[in-house]
Amino acid sequence: MSQTNVTSQTKERNAALRPERVACFVTGTDTGVGKTHASATLLHALHHGGYSTTGMKPVASGGEWLDERWQNDDVEQLRAAGSVIAPQEEMCPFLMRMPVSPHLAAAMEGMRIAPEPILDAFHALQGRADAVVVEGVGGFQVPLDVGAARWSTADLAVMLGLPVVMVVGVRLGCLSHAMLTAESIRARGLRLAGWIANRIDPDMLLPDENIVTLIDMLGALGVPLLGQLPWQVAPAIAASQIDLGPLYATIRDMERMGQPSTTEYEN
Ligand SMILES: Nc1ncnc2c1ncn2[C@@H]1O[C@H](COP(=O)(O)OP(=O)(O)O)[C@@H](O)[C@H]1O
Ligand SMILES: [Mg+2]
Numbered sequence: 001m002s003q004t005n006v007t008s009q010t011k012e013r014n015a016a017l018r019p020e021r022v023a024c025f026v027t028g029t030d031t032g033v034g035k036t037h038a039s040a041t042l043l044h045a046l047h048h049g050g051y052s053t054t055g056m057k058p059v060a061s062g063g064e065w066l067d068e069r070w071q072n073d074d075v076e077q078l079r080a081a082g083s084v085i086a087p088q089e090e091m092c093p094f095l096m097r098m099p100v101s102p103h104l105a106a107a108m109e110g111m112r113i114a115p116e117p118i119l120d121a122f123h124a125l126q127g128r129a130d131a132v133v134v135e136g137v138g139g140f141q142v143p144l145d146v147g148a149a150r151w152s153t154a155d156l157a158v159m160l161g162l163p164v165v166m167v168v169g170v171r172l173g174c175l176s177h178a179m180l181t182a183e184s185i186r187a188r189g190l191r192l193a194g195w196i197a198n199r200i201d202p203d204m205l206l207p208d209e210n211i212v213t214l215i216d217m218l219g220a221l222g223v224p225l226l227g228q229l230p231w232q233v234a235p236a237i238a239a240s241q242i243d244l245g246p247l248y249a250t251i252r253d254m255e256r257m258g259q260p261s262t263t264e265y266e267n
Contacts, residue, residue, distance in 0.1 A: 140157075
């Protein structure tokens with residue numbers, strides 16, 4: 001199957017659709033499926049579309065002490081792909097050292113992941129860039145806290161009230177994972193603007209046929225393919241494969257209908 005070619009006609013249509021500001025929440029069919037890779041690619045595509053951009057990784061687990069500060073690989077990749085400079089505490093208000101589920105990593109450091117600092121950081125980033133790409137944590141239902149303060153990545157997406165982009169790591173098992181994730185996003189009342197096919201497994205059998213199947217299954221839910229990211233192609237180059245049109249259209253539609261209020265969320 002040929003790559004998604006973003007034609008000059010598509011570019012013209014997208015220029016007409018282009019909202020003033022863009023923000024989206026990137027989730028995936030699992031951890032390690034290419035959310036960071038796709039978020040970085042989206043940042044480049046949005047910059048080509050004329051936006052100043054920054055990534056956000058509200059919650060990250062796995063840190064290394066480098067250059068006198070704790071660093072996380074996802075945050076560094078998003079920082080490299082963005083066009084504006086933002087402080088680490090805004091890009092990543094919760095950076096934990098241990099590479100385990102965030103609520104466990106936080107507990108190991110005697111802290112809890114709370115919604116307010118994330119909302120504050122997101123709003124601060126919106127003041128710095130026209131486009132903010134927020135990368136979720138792990139899969140869509142990863143817990144951020146348990147017990148009385150229970151909440152999850154899904155709640156985080158609802159709190160931010162952003163259109164969602166779903167990254168499918170194209171590998172064996174992805175068909176069911178993609179449908180489960182799409183249905184879960186929809187069940188939370190979120191707008192699923194589109195999906196990205198990320199070719200993470202060069203040895204997979206029949207990858208094109210799997211993508212065609214997903215185009216059919218997700219298409220039946222009204223969820224379009226935004227583009228395919230080839231194996232081992234850098235985000236700055238893969239950006240030309242992304243059609244931002246469906247994301248723009250979703251944002252415009254949400255603006256028309258009134259964005260979901262973030263104050264509706266109560267932890
Ligand atoms: N299209 C791709 N081609 C080759 N390697 C990829 C691709 N997408 C992701 N990877 C690699 O797979 C791993 C997981 O990707 P990452 O973007 O960090 O996933 P996630 O953010 O979902 O955990 C990383 O080592 C990344 O470099
Ligand atoms: Mg990541």
